[in-house]
Amino acid sequence: MATIKDVARQAGVSVATVSRVINGSPLTKSDTADLVKRTMRELGYRPNAAARTLVSKRSRAIGVVVADVSDPFFGSLVKHVDTIAHRQGHHLLIGNGYHEAAREKQAIESLIQNQVASLIVHSKALDDDTLRAFSEEHGAIVFINRLIPGLEGRCIFLDNYRGAFLATEHLIEQGHRYVAYIGSSHPIEDTVQRQQGYEDALNTYRVTDKTHPVMMAFDTPDETGGERAMAKLMADNPNLSAVFCYNDIMAAGAMTALTDRDFRVPEDVSVVGFDDSLIARYLHPKLTSVRYPIEEMAALAAEQAIAVSSQQPMRDEKGNYTPTLIKRNSVAKPNE
Amino acid sequence: MATIKDVARQAGVSVATVSRVINGSPLTKSDTADLVKRTMRELGYRPNAAARTLVSKRSRAIGVVVADVSDPFFGSLVKHVDTIAHRQGHHLLIGNGYHEAAREKQAIESLIQNQVASLIVHSKALDDDTLRAFSEEHGAIVFINRLIPGLEGRCIFLDNYRGAFLATEHLIEQGHRYVAYIGSSHPIEDTVQRQQGYEDALNTYRVTDKTHPVMMAFDTPDETGGERAMAKLMADNPNLSAVFCYNDIMAAGAMTALTDRDFRVPEDVSVVGFDDSLIARYLHPKLTSVRYPIEEMAALAAEQAIAVSSQQPMRDEKGNYTPTLIKRNSVAKPNE
C-alpha cells in the first residue's frame, strides 16, 4: 500500500501538503492540489484510517449494538442508521448481543476499543447502572428502545404502554369482552409495559361494568411460544374471542394454534400483533398490528449520535415515539 | 482514556511489559502479569485498536458488503459471518451496496481504507474485472454468491441452475405440463441461471414428447413484480397450472395475483419459490421453495476470509453449494 510519504515524494511536495489536500484544506494552491490528487490516483493511494484515527483522536465510525442482525426488526434499524451514517461520511461497526448481558457488554466494549466516534445501543439485558457507566465512559452513546433515568436526552424509545392500550381498546371497541394477552416470558421491561397497557385498557372499560376479565399467558417470544400460550389460553378460557400478542411472531404462533383447533381468524377469534413486522403482511389473514416506527427512531438515533460525537448542536428532539395501530384483516366483531 | 503509558507508570513497569501481558506473551512472570492486569482494570484501560492496527499492520476486523442488511437473507448472512468472526476474536464492519455498482464499489473501498483484515463481498452490480482488481489489492477477499473466473478459490456460490431444475422437475413430476417461470428483470446472472435450469428441466421432459411449453414473464424481484408477472402469465396462458418463481417474494406476489382472480393455490395453480426465506413459512399456503443454504455459505466465507488474512492454511473446501427443495403446501397435482 502506498503511504502518504510515497505520494509526497512522487509529487515532490511535503507530507503536510498531501495531508492538506486529503482533508480539503483551503490553504493549498489549486495547482499543487491537483498535482497531488493526480499522484494519489496514480499510486492508488488510500489514507490509512487507523493512522488518522490514532493521531486525530476521532474516527468516522459509528458502532451499533443490536440483539441479532438477522432479525428483520434489527436489520431495519441497522439499515436506517447506515443511511444517515453514510450521508455523513461515517461507516458502521456492528455487534450482536443476543439478549445476553455478557454478550451485550462485550459488544459495547469491543466497539469502544475500536474507537467508534459514537454508539447506538439496543440493550435489554444490561441494567441501568452498567449502561450509565458506559455512557459516562464514552460520551456519545445513544440508547434506543429504552429509557434510562438520568439519561433521558440520550434515549429514544417507544411508548409500549400506549401501543398495547391502543390494540386492546380497538378490540374492545369491536365489541370483544373476552380479550386475552399473550406476553413474553423474557424479563424485559417491554413485556410489562405492554401488559400494563392491556390491563389498563380493560380496566378503563370496566369501570362501569365488570365484564372484561384479564386473561394472560406468557411464553418465549417466538412462534412456538405463541402457539403454546394460545393453546393454554384456549384450554382455560372457552369464551375468549380476541387476543393481543406481545409481537407478530407470537401472533403467528397463536394463529397456528387457533387454526389447528378449527377456529377461524378473525371470525371466531380476533388477533392483534405488535411491531408491524415484515411477516404481518404475509400471514393469513393479514395481521392487524401495532406499528413500531423503528425506521424513524433509528434515523434519529444516528443523527443524534453523530451530532454528539462531533459536538454539533443537537436538535433537541424528544426521544419518545408514539405507536399507531395498523388495521388489517385479523380483527372482526365477535360472534353472536 | 488511560493509555499503555499510564498503566506502565502506575504499575511501575515498562510499556513493553504491559504490551506483553496485553498480548498474552508467555515470557512475563506471572506476578508482574497479575500486577499489570490489576492495574489495567483499576484504570479502566482499553487498548487502542487504531494504534494496534497501525503498528502491527493487521486489524481484527472483517468487512462485509451486502446489498441491504434489512433484507432477512442478508441479515442471516451477516449474522453467520459474525458468529464465526466473534469466535475468532474478530468484529464486523458492514457496508450496503443496494445493488448499485457505485455504492458497492464505495463500500468496498471504504472497508479497505478502514484496514479490515479480510473482506466478504456480495456483489452483483460490479463486473468481474473490478472485483478481480480489488482482490489483487486486498488479498483476503472472499466473494459470496458469485463465481469469478480466475478466482474460483475465493468464491462461494450456489448452483442456481440446479435449484431451478429441481423445482421445475418437481412440478413436472407432479404431473404439470404447463409450468411457467417468473424471473427477475434485474440483469444479474442468477436470473439467467435459474431460467436456464427451468428451461432445461422442461426440455429434458419433452425430448420424447413436445408437451411442455416454455412460458416466462419478467419483472422487478419484489412482491408487486411477482404480482404483475403472474397477471401477465395468466392472461397469456389460460391453461397454465404451475409457476416457478425467481424468489419467495415474487412467489408471494404471484399468489396474491392468483387469489385475487379466484384461483386457489395449490388446487388450481401450484407455486414454487426460491431462497426458502422467512416468509415462505408464513405464506398461505406455506410455500414450497428451493433452499439457499446461506448460513453454511456465510460461515464458510468467514472462515476462509479469516484464514486467508492470517495466512493460516485454508481448508480446501469447494465453494460450490447445492440447493435442495423444501416441500410445503403450495404444490399439488394438476386438476382433471
Added chain:
DNA sequence: CTGAAAGCGCTAACAT
C-alpha cells in the same frame, strides 16, 4: 502557501 518536526498509542526488535 508550504515544509519540518513532534507526536498519537502501540508493537517488536534489540539490549540487558
Added chain:
DNA sequence: ATGTTAGCGCTTTCAG
C-alpha cells in the same frame, strides 16, 4: 524476565 527505542501513517502546530 524486563526495559529502551524506533517507528507504523498520519495530523497539526510552528516557522518560514
